[in-house]
Amino acid sequence: VPAVDLPEIEFWFDFGSTYSYPAAVNIEKLAEVHGLAVKWRAFVLGAIFQEQGWPDSPFNIYPLKGRYMWRDMERICQTQDLDFNRPTTFPRNGLLAARVTSAAEGAPWLGSFVRQIFTANFVLDLDIADIDVVRSCLEVLDLDPNPILDAAAAKENKDALRTQTDRAKQLGIFGAPTFISNDEIFWGNDRLGQAITWAKRDA
Amino acid sequence: VPAVDLPEIEFWFDFGSTYSYPAAVNIEKLAEVHGLAVKWRAFVLGAIFQEQGWPDSPFNIYPLKGRYMWRDMERICQTQDLDFNRPTTFPRNGLLAARVTSAAEGAPWLGSFVRQIFTANFVLDLDIADIDVVRSCLEVLDLDPNPILDAAAAKENKDALRTQTDRAKQLGIFGAPTFISNDEIFWGNDRLGQAITWAKRDA
Numbered sequence: 001v002p003a004v005d006l007p008e009i010e011f012w013f014d015f016g017s018t019y020s021y022p023a024a025v026n027i028e029k030l031a032e033v034h035g036l037a038v039k040w041r042a043f044v045l046g047a048i049f050q051e052q053g054w055p056d057s058p059f060n061i062y063p064l065k066g067r068y069m070w071r072d073m074e075r076i077c078q079t080q081d082l083d084f085n086r087p088t089t090f091p092r093n094g095l096l097a098a099r100v101t102s103a104a105e106g107a108p109w110l111g112s113f114v115r116q117i118f119t120a121n122f123v124l125d126l127d128i129a130d131i132d133v134v135r136s137c138l139e140v141l142d143l144d145p146n147p148i149l150d151a152a153a154a155k156e157n158k159d160a161l162r163t164q165t166d167r168a169k170q171l172g173i174f175g176a177p178t179f180i181s182n183d184e185i186f187w188g189n190d191r192l193g194q195a196i197t198w199a200k201r202d203a
Numbered sequence: 204v205p206a207v208d209l210p211e212i213e214f215w216f217d218f219g220s221t222y223s224y225p226a227a228v229n230i231e232k233l234a235e236v237h238g239l240a241v242k243w244r245a246f247v248l249g250a251i252f253q254e255q256g257w258p259d260s261p262f263n264i265y266p267l268k269g270r271y272m273w274r275d276m277e278r279i280c281q282t283q284d285l286d287f288n289r290p291t292t293f294p295r296n297g298l299l300a301a302r303v304t305s306a307a308e309g310a311p312w313l314g315s316f317v318r319q320i321f322t323a324n325f326v327l328d329l330d331i332a333d334i335d336v337v338r339s340c341l342e343v344l345d346l347d348p349n350p351i352l353d354a355a356a357a358k359e360n361k362d363a364l365r366t367q368t369d370r371a372k373q374l375g376i377f378g379a380p381t382f383i384s385n386d387e388i389f390w391g392n393d394r395l396g397q398a399i400t401w402a403k404r405d406a
Contacts, residue, residue, distance in 0.1 A: 052265055062255055064377040068388055075387075075397075174267040184278075185271055190393045194278075 006037040009199045010180035012168055013114075014045035015094025015128055017176040018059075018073050019189040021118045022082060024177075027192060028111040034196050040110050042098035043168040044161070045176050046091075052174065057091045076189070083123040092121050093129040095161075099152040100134060102161045109141050116140060209240040212402045213383035215371055216317075217248035218297025218331055220379040221262075221276050222392040224321045225285060227380075230395060231314040237399050243313050245301035245364070246371045248379050249294075255377065260294045279392070286326040295324050296332040298364075302355040303337060305364045312344050319343060 011027050013020035031038045049057065059066035070086055077084035097117045104110050116137035120126040126133045131149065138145040151157060168178075172185060179186040179195035186195035214230050216223035234241045252260065262269035273289055280287035300320045307313050319340035323329040329336045334352065341348040354360060371381075375388060382389040382398035389398035 052267075062377065064255075064375050067375060068377065068390060071387070072390075172267050172270060174265065174271065184274070187271060187275075188393070190391070 006035055007182075007199050008037045008039050009195060010039040010041050012041040012043055012171075012173055012176060012178040012180065014043060014091075014176045015097045015114075015117050015121060016057075016091030017045060018069060018090075018122065020177040021073075021084075021122045022076055022080060023189045023192055024114050024118050025082060026080075030192065030196055034200060036196065036199050038111065040101055040105070040114060041164060041168070041180075042094070042101035042114075042161070043165045043173070043176075044095060044098065047165050048169060048174060051169070060090070083119075085123055085125055087121055087125050089127070092127065094121075095129065096131060096134050096152065097128050097137075099157055099161055100138075100148060102164060103151040103154070103157045104148065109143060112141050113137060113143075209238055210385075210402050211240045211242050212398060213242040213244050215244040215246055215374075215376055215379060215381040215383065217246060217294075217379045218300045218317075218320050218324060219260075219294030220248060221272060221293075221325065223380040224276075224287075224325045225279055225283060226392045226395055227317050227321050228285060229283075233395065233399055237403060239399065239402050241314065243304055243308070243317060244367060244371070244383075245297070245304035245317075246368045246376070246379075247298060247301065247364070250368050251372060251377060254372070263293070286322075288326055288328055290324055290328050292330070295330065297324075298332065299334060299337050299355065300331050300340075302360055302364055303341075303351060305367060306354040306357070306360045307351065312346060315344050316340060316346075 009027070009031055011023065013024060028038055049055075054061055057066075059069050073084060073086075076082075094117070101110065101114060104113065107113075117128055117134070120133055120137055121128045128134065135145040135149065138148055171180065173187075175187055177187075177189055177192075179191060181195040181199040182201055184198060186192075186198065212230070212234055214226065216227060231241055252258075257264055260269075262272050276287060276289075279285075297320070304313065304317060307316065310316075320331055320337070323336055323340055324331045331337065338348040338352065341351055374383065376390075378390055380390075380392055380395075382394060384398040384402040385404055387401060389395075389401065
């Protein structure tokens with residue numbers, strides 16, 4: 001059976017982003033149900049925040065927004081029966097995990113790895129910037145971490161992630177998660193369903 | 204038949220707020236279906252933005268957010284078969300209409316008036332700060348505008364609206380629309396359905 005070119009949904013996310021966590025958990029199974037291919041697009045949200053004049057997450061800069069978000073995350077995760085523990089550090093630095101994601105583009109285990117990292121950050125309260133944490137997220141998937149971490153650390157891959165963040169800016173992305181579906185932007189975990197419907201518009 | 208005390212959903216909105224428009228159109232019929240009473244809570248969002256350090260709408264201050272919002276509004280209104288024209292002035296000053304809303308608390312025509320003002324702003328591109336526009340929104344409902352506008356302009360009513368905006372701050376409201384349902388905050392037009400479900404939790 002020849003591979004069919006499925007319509008795509010791009011999932012732009014940062015591993016430190018709270019609302020990216022439920023989206024990351026749900027997108028692959030939803031996409032499968034709807035016959036879509038997920039493109040995992042990790043990027044460095046902090047670089048985009050900097051350009052908006054925010055040296056930190058807006059959830060830290062604007063306490064009202066932050067207070068709301070933490071309660072909202074609890075409700076969302078409760079509704080979906082998803083474990084959630086507020087991390088002791090927020091936002092965590094997802095650069096290393098994003099480099100692994102970039103280096104592993106197209107790998108069949110990529111979705112599982114992404115979810116492992118989000119679980120490390122938002123359930124286990126682990127420092128995802130720590131290479132040993134990333135290593136264990138690979139090991140738990142029965143992968144040999146060394147060649148993967150080497151590929152992640154290669155200059156070309158670091159450059160590729162930088163290019164990807166630049167592309168996020170060019171696309172007009174200003175937050176995470178963001179979905180690109182049929183050339184249109186949908187911002188926020190709330191919009192996953194709408195983005196999926198939009199991807200199938202011309203399908 | 205004695206009146207039944209329905210569970211309530213509070214709808215906090217500003218007449219200049221784009222996403223408040225579809226929420227205002229939908230909330231009353233949705234609430235009716237689910238056996239809820241709508242409490243219309245107009246407030247002055249600009250006063251809250253000022254406290255966050257924003258002298259203008261964040262959609263004007265952050266162009267990426269603004270560009271996304273205008274396209275998103277088009278999509279939302281298209282999906283709901285709702286007329287929408289980007290106003291030539293944004294955000295419009297909804298103070299006068301908010302004062303009418305405050306003065307008319309409990310009036311059976313209040314929902315219709317709120318929708319007329321949103322239509323004036325986001326469909327007809329009229330200046331809702333103009334007393335003649337507000338007057339015509341009342342007249343089209345077969346109301347005598349004069350006593351209503353007098354009540355809106357009364358000092359006690361102006362104070363009541365100021366108190367309402369202060370209450371919004373105390374509740375932790377930072378944007379519009381916001382729903383208060385069973386003592387919890389839900390922010391954004393997207394969350395209307397969730398807020399309705401939450402209102403019925405203990406019902």
